[in-house]
Amino acid sequence: MEQATPTTATPIRFETHPDRYIHWRLEIEPPLARLVMDVDEEKAQRPGYPLKLNSYDLGVDIELADAVQRLRFEHPEVRAVVVTSGKDRVFCSGANIYMLGSSTHAFKVNFCKFTNETRLSMEDASAHSGLKFLAAVNGACAGGGYELALACDHILLVDDASSAVSLPEVPLLGVLPGTGGLTRVVDKRKVRRDLADAFSSLGEGVKGKRAVQWRLVDETVPLSKFAARVPEKAKELAAAAPARNAPGVELKPLEGKYTKDGIEHRYVTLKVDAGARVAHLTMKGPDAGELKDAAGMRKKGSDLWALRAFRELDDVLLDLRFNRPEVGVVVLQTRGDAANVLAADQALLANKEDWFAAEVLHLMRRVLKRLDLTARTFYAVIDQGSCFAGSLMELALAADRSYMLAANDGPKIALSAMNDGPLPMSNGLSRFETRFLAGKPEIPRDQPMDGDEALEKGLVTFSPDEIDWEDEVRLAIEERASLSPDALTGMEANLRFAGPETMETKIFGRLSAWQNWIFQRPNAVGEKGALTLYGKPERARFTWTRT
């Protein structure tokens, strides 16, 4: 049975700061940083499961995601990060099983999705910001712990006759290593599929030379040499990364106002109509006169419109996922002056060789990917007063559908260079390319278009006139909110990612879908399921039917 969503639960917040970290220590020694996992087992996100053996829950992962993001903005001088454990003989034992076993299906799925996004954010930092990660595996490294190591550029395993890497989910829990593990093993590390099979069904994992031979880790060193080898290798990684100078830009708190009915940030607001299961997400464009030069932008820092607005959007998306599970349809709206959006975009693109402008663009890209991967229907409603241009036009292109008012002196949309590549989806294509796989229409950039033209060019789905507008939009939202939420999730997950697949889309599309299926199966979560009975004396009882 589906567990009820604990509506009395305290809402989960995603903002944190190194000063408040409970489970991680972030130590900066340029060009290196050390990210030390030292989970406080008493401080789980909710009661009921101690976080033993450096196991993690969402609270632990929120800190990791924050640390990776802050390193990129606040410590540009850091070029390599040592990810290690503050515990003896254990690196990380993965996601906490009792937490998983006591979570609702929806929470499990969203927890896995967030942890996948966090691991991908490490790989994103490596690929786009030259920030390299060294997994200094100083002890047992199991399940999600190995998946954390897999997200690093180099895995150094201590060879102490006991420390092993393992993915024991299949044999011990009857579920998958769901944080990208299986995909990363064969697609990123290119482990041979039969060895990956043997490895993933071996509860005790693989250690020492065999782990290197099987390509599961890059290197093993004896315990006696481990302490010296870690900084040596980290410096080597740092030296290969392009240098960046301090000072960084502080990511100041967003200070949003959160209520039962929504969120108010400076540029992004969310208003929830709980009865209708609809939320209105409105993003404001910048004021006139956003800064145009790199130094000025850095000085404005986290108050720069693009950085602040997209951080706010990220916060709202995560709030929707975790705190408002019954909202089915999210209406995307914008308010402001399209010319100001285009000018702000243009300033960023003109300065993209500057590390800070580049980081802002990367953050916008990551947040828009988070939107693509959020299992809610998004309808863009392009009405009077809106400013769907350039980076904000991405909201409309990311939406499952868009409705644009066609009227004299009605709203206008505009494409810009921002829609042509700087903000690709997980599939590697821009949203514009993904939309027009059959052939791209000729559309001038930076030119406003009205509803009729936008419809004709294929940029919006429907463009009702003033007579039909209100009813058509209202009915479309009502109809959507009445459909099976599961069928919609599956449909959107398939239609949004037309075109090529990448490691990233394989993780979210293939691996996660199988994991979601298994997370629903009696063999895992039934009364006698392996996940349910983990840690209890009783053994799991399986229905043997293969599908």
Place this chain on the structure above:
Amino acid sequence: MEQATPTTATPIRFETHPDRYIHWRLEIEPPLARLVMDVDEEKAQRPGYPLKLNSYDLGVDIELADAVQRLRFEHPEVRAVVVTSGKDRVFCSGANIYMLGSSTHAFKVNFCKFTNETRLSMEDASAHSGLKFLAAVNGACAGGGYELALACDHILLVDDASSAVSLPEVPLLGVLPGTGGLTRVVDKRKVRRDLADAFSSLGEGVKGKRAVQWRLVDETVPLSKFAARVPEKAKELAAAAPARNAPGVELKPLEGKYTKDGIEHRYVTLKVDAGARVAHLTMKGPDAGELKDAAGMRKKGSDLWALRAFRELDDVLLDLRFNRPEVGVVVLQTRGDAANVLAADQALLANKEDWFAAEVLHLMRRVLKRLDLTARTFYAVIDQGSCFAGSLMELALAADRSYMLAANDGPKIALSAMNDGPLPMSNGLSRFETRFLAGKPEIPRDQPMDGDEALEKGLVTFSPDEIDWEDEVRLAIEERASLSPDALTGMEANLRFAGPETMETKIFGRLSAWQNWIFQRPNAVGEKGALTLYGKPERARFTWTRT
């Protein structure tokens, strides 16, 4: 709750013949054929659901799969096939909902997989044999009916003010169009994702000009011109296809012996140990002196080893999927002389410009894909007397793991040109390439290798010596058979398809996985689920939580 497998059910057989078709008529008028769907509603595969409105069940699809296969072998002179309906005002209304609603989860999943393979076999015939398909949509075309049309090269829709194409699964049933529909709409036909979204949530579908504008069909014609346009367009498709001369090669019945404990075919046998949930599948190589020239091979026809042996393998795989759902591990073995296998392979490759030899190779490719997509563990056991060479080495490369005895005068394996491209997986790569994504080892072709060498080259997973052999293989099988069947299915679905994704792998990996998840959700199959309540006065009641 999981429904029990109806063990008393009559086993399903997959061999049929046009003379025995119940639901289809195959009419040959070279260079055209007509494949007319005219479902007998009283003759469903099992009692309980009349097949109204040209809806289909597995029995209907088995005939379609047979027809497509026979056209390629028995009617090489046919170059285009008109797929149409023998009913008035309805082309096909898709998979029968009452059949789905009353099926076990495992049956639903396997039914969808088989129908997907059948649709892909049509596209395969088009791509590889130049056999073109015209969907002559003479009435309502809904769900799986539209998915059938999507598998054709050209969709011609009658414009009679009522006939529409539709994918009504999401709004009406709370499940996905699961026979490749969503993927084909955006990836094959390149329908814009927002239009695909609107289309897939519209119960009544899209008709007339809009269906063309949205790229859902290629052409509409008024009813008055439909009868003339169909053969005209079909002849155009046939004219564009490379000509082939009759006579064809008859696919004679396999005449296997089926018992509770297994199957005996001429070259392939299956022995089931039901208590251990293990089956032994053994494939015999050819005798010496297989024919080397195209004319001789055609004369030998369906008694040619490669054709017969792989048809038998196909039959056994389908039997495993549908009739033996509790078998978890399939041990793949071979018996015979490797030199004979290599000679038979070589004869086929040397004559691949001949249509018949080419068709045999295409069939081998399709059967091996069926193996890759069968949700059972495959372990290749390479022991004394085996002949894992060339095409039969593909069995070992397709297996999740392989165990090879290392001994003096022990078994040998060999690669040949057959492993380098003629038999690609669904991901477009050979099994050899998929295995060695990190870099291919240098391995001479057509050279026998013993267990030690095979292990060193990475061609087998483990190579125990004579002392360990029996225990190691036995334990490996026992251990595997003890693991959660769901977790194994998910793990294998991820590890087998390393590397690139194609439309085909997206259908099986992404779309099917989401559909399997939904097929397990209370919103679809619970007491108040949409699939359960379809056709009843009561409306579905959803749990609104989004995941």
